[in-house]
Amino acid sequence: MVPYPRPCVVQYTPYPIPCVAQYTRAPDERPYAALVWSGSGTVNGRIVDVAVLAQREFLVTPQSAVTFVATSATPLLIYSVFPILEMPTC
Secondary structure, X not given: OOOOOOOOOOOEEEEEEOOOOEEEEOOOOOOEEEEEEEOEEEEXXXXXXXXXXXXXXXXXXXXXXXXXXXXXXXXXXXXXXXXXXOOOOO
8 A cells, every 4th residue: 555645735715805895904924825715896996806807816925915995785605715834754
């Protein structure tokens, strides 16, 4: 049997943004991907919408502040996925 490395957990943080509200996330030293789980709105002025395939995900580069604005009746819920942290060796 081949030993496998210990599984790594992807870090994610949900950002539920209530209807017609705004939230600004401070810059981070890490890049991250974000997935629109529900609702629609804008991210730094660009449209995001769970109903449109091309507007369901985006990438945030390091040291970038991001302003989310919810514009739909459904709350805008965005999951952000950060790089996997390096596991310490035993």
